[in-house]
Amino acid sequence: MGRNRHKRKNSHVVIVTSDAADGRMKQFRIRPWILQVIIIILCVIIGALIGYFSYKKDIWTAKLQQTTEQNEVIAVLEQEKADLEAQIAGLNEEIAGLNEKIQILSETVSQKVQTETALSEQLEKEYLPTRLPLSERATMEDMAEGELMCVFAAAPNSMVVATASGTVTAVNEDAEYGNNVWIEHGNGYTTIYRNQGEVKVKVGETVTQGTTLFLITEESSKLGYQMMKDGEYVNPMDMLNISG
Incomplete structure (x- = not known):
């Protein structure tokens, strides 16, 4: 009963052939655990690629949404800028009109001052006894x-x-x-x-x-x-x- 039983080692054979006329066939023996490791590595790589592309899609979607929102904000700001420029133009017109009125008022006041000065000088002359006290020579x-x-x-x-x-x-x-x-x-x-x-x-x-x-x-x-x-x-x- 002490007979030793040897476990049989399984292996996988990979056959590589060529489509050439004189192509030879090559065989490679791969241990099961090596094949399992390769499969696991391939699965990890494929999963990583799938995750990367999925994450990259989400990133591009977020960036696209962010860009859209920024464009909307820019459009609103540009509209506000146009409104402000229109208001500024209107205010400039009002200022020009007010300046014109001020100029007119200034000229009016100046003329009034000149008139009052002339009247004051005329009155001053009228109160100075300078004329002859007779109506005739x-x-x-x-x-x-x-x-x-x-x-x-x-x-x-x-x-x-x-x-x-x-x-x-x-x-x-x-x-x-x-x-x-x-x-x-x-x-x-x-x-x-x-x-x-x-x-x-x-x-x-x-x-x-x-x-x-x-x-x-x-x-x-x-x-x-x-x-x-x-x-x-x-x-x-x-x-x-x-x-x-």
């Missing part, structure tokens, strides 16, 4: 000795007029000339008119340059004209000369 006699007063000999029917705009502050009887009228011009100047004619204004009345104060007649042809500056008598001819 007259002969001026020598200035009264010791007094800063011009004496004029006027023609009948001419008028004694205010040399500047102002307010009548006094109407008095005058011992030499009959009557006198005092006008305050609001700029430090006061003018005094002395004549025998009828006074045409009253105290408190506002007069303009050229307002009639007396009517000259044959009996009241003499006019005495004086001027004060800040309460001091000044030579009236200085102002008349300045005005030409």
Whole structure:
């Protein structure tokens, strides 16, 4: 019973042939475990390839979806950019319109300032006693000795007029000339008119340059004209000369 039994070793035979006319046939013996290892390796490789291509498909699908989403976002951003550019263009038009209005207003204000300046200068001139105190030409006699007063000999029917705009502050009887009228011009100047004619204004009345104060007649042809500056008598001819 002690007979040893030898296990029979199985092997696989791989036959390789050629399709040539003189082709020879070759045989290779492969152990089963080697064939199993080869099969396992092939299965692993095939599985790896299948997994790789499946994973790569998912990656490309994800990238494609991501690209689509990015394109959609880009399209939205481009639309927003176009809308913003349109808004900016509209705002630029509004700004141009506002700038034009500002220019017009600036020119209007400038013209108004110039007009007001011209009016102010005109009013200032009207309140300066620079014109002749008579409506017609007259002969001026020598200035009264010791007094800063011009004496004029006027023609009948001419008028004694205010040399500047102002307010009548006094109407008095005058011992030499009959009557006198005092006008305050609001700029430090006061003018005094002395004549025998009828006074045409009253105290408190506002007069303009050229307002009639007396009517000259044959009996009241003499006019005495004086001027004060800040309460001091000044030579009236200085102002008349300045005005030409």
